[in-house]
Amino acid sequence: MTHSTAVVWFRRDLRVHDNEALTEAAVADEVLPVYAFAPDDYDEREYGGRGSFRFQKTGPHRTRFRLESVADLRERLRERGSDLVVRHDRPERVVPAVASAVDADSVHFHTVPAPEETAVENAVKRELAALDVAARRHWGHTLHHINDLPMAYTEVPDTYTTFRKRVEADSTVRDTLGTPALPAGPVDAVGAGELPDPETLGVEARRPDERGVLTFEGGEAAGLDRLERYVWEADRLREYKETRNGLLGEGYSSKLSAWLNEGCLSPRRVAAEVDRYEDLRVSNDSTYWLLFELRWRDFFQFQVPKHGGQYFAREGIREREDIDWRDDESAFERxxxxxxxxxxxxxxxxxxxxxxxxxxxxxxxxxxxxANDLRVDWRRGAAYFETQLVDYDAASNYGNWAYIAGVGNDSRDRSFDVVSQARRYDSEGEYVTHWLPELGDLPADRVHEPWTLSDQEQAEHGVELGVDYPEPMVRL
Structure with a gap:
């Protein structure tokens, strides 16, 4: 009988539960998981295209979260008699080298259908083909599998409501996969390697800020714990729709996005918990709404392979040439x-x-x-979010930014009246003063518009505009 060896290339699927690539690889006689910290993912780079600019791909918050997630994955694999090979190099060098060193028959991985990630995937596949190693691609980042959509991905509607109704009517969510039993792998042949530290990756080391709503500890264990605490222990799912627009505190929304986007949590696992909660406790608008939001996430994931690079272009998928975007570095920096x-x-x-x-x-x-008040190129903001967000996802981030900027999905005006929004969602000014303590003595009815204060009122409340707090860039 032929002896088989499979390599599992982990990417944004840092979990052992409901992991198709890991499950399919586990039928081999030997399985060797590998993860590559690609230097390009942490460097400063050109955005590309018209009106390009430079930005850092991954900042300190997501770097910390990812390092914790990879460390947790290694621990969970070791608990199951396996291990994780870790390298600080480009995947197109790491994965083929490991596969060659252990004489692998196949490499299993989940596809990430965004242009940059697809380019890396294709480079890995080319190198594997030259080695006569089979590349086995899997889909595992969405609630609905791409093969279960009621339309081809190229025909996915550009309006969410249309997409949602079709999917709810004509698609089902697959059952979650269990955690497979894993045969040991030839890790000694290549050496497990050490996880890099942030400085090695070229990123500032940063610990969680105690003023934040949540620590966001990386890893599958932390993600499953957050799901358990939010849904069952705190019993917050029953009120999700009513509280999801909150601003302070860990309970106002599920806050599962960081674990979902790094692949520490499967969206199908979240949906299964919602189903179980509806069976055991209550089924209402809030329980439905969490699934509604997961389908919003799916919607953007399927928009990217449909539209390709145009999704990230300044003109967006609507190819709008009528907006005069400003190149104002000072405004952006402020x-x-x-x-x-x-x-x-x-x-x-x-x-x-x-x-x-x-x-x-x-x-x-x-x-x-x-994008709308300053008219600064929306991609600058989206790229800044890419750097800073602990829960960054290319499809959701750029899709939402393009939507707000009027170049993406939905043709309606998405400009927000920021002051009106502030009054509605932070009526007492608690959120603003939590992060801007210099405004802490202002009355609630003025804290969102300090520019309306007279010089005397500023003196009375200890806030001098232009000294203690900036003059507004725009009078709203």
Whole structure:
């Protein structure tokens, strides 16, 4: 009988549960998992295309989360008699080299259908083909499998409501896969290797900020624990729809996105917990709404392979040439630093910079201010979010930014009245003053518009505009 060896190339699927690539590889006589920290993922680079600019791909928050996630994956594999080979090099060099060293028959991996990730995948496949090693590609990042859609991915509607209704009516969610039994692999032939530290990757080391809504500890164990605590222990799922627009505290939304986007949690596992919760506790608009949001996430994931690079272009999938985007470095820098003089925008940007996270409501308003009020190229903001977010996902991030900027999905005007939004979602100013303590003495009805204070009122409340807090860039 022929002896078989399979390599599993982990990418954004850092889990052992519901992992098709790992499960399919586990039928081999030997299985060797591998992960590559690609230097390109942490360097500063050109965005590319018209009006290009430079930005850092991965900042300190997601770097920390990813390192913790890979360490947790290695531990979970070792508990099952396996191991994880770790290298700091490009996957197109690491994966074929490992496969060659252990005389592998196949390499299993999950595809990530964004242009940059696809380019890396294709490079790996070319090298494997030259070695006569079979490349086995799997799909595992969405709630609905791409093969189960009621239409070809090239025909996915560009409007979410149409997509959602079709999927809800004509597609089902596959059952989750269990954690497979893993045969040992020839790790001694190549050496397991050590995880790099942030500085080795060229990224500043940063610990979680105690002012944040959640620590966001990386790894499958932490992701499963967050799911358990939110759904069952805190029993917050029953009120998700009503609380999801909150700004302070760990319970206002599920906050599962970091674990979902790094692949520490399977979206099907989350859906299975929702189903179980509905069976055992309650089924209502909130339980449905979490699935609604997972399908929003799916919608963007399928938009990327449909539209390709145009999804990330300044003109967007609507190919709009009628917007005069500004190239204003000073305006961008003030926005990025949280120094616009508009408290609701600044508080959200301060939270992002300190913690790598902000609420969905905050993201929409911060994006709208840059793209619609300042008219700075929306891609600059999206790329800044890519650097900073602990829960960054290419499809969701750029899809939502393009949507807000008016160049993506949906043709409606998505400009936000930031002050009105602030009054609605932070009526007492608690969020703004949490992140901007210099405004802590302002009355609630003025904290979102400090520029309306007279000189005397500024003196009374200890805030001098232009000294203690910036003058607004734009009068809203």
């Amino acid at each position: 926005w990025a630093a949280g120094e616009t003089g508009v408290p609701f925008v600044d508080a959200n940007m301060q939270e992002l910079n300190a913690t790598g996270y902000m609420s969905n409501r905050g993201r929409q308003n911060a994006a709208s201010f840059l």
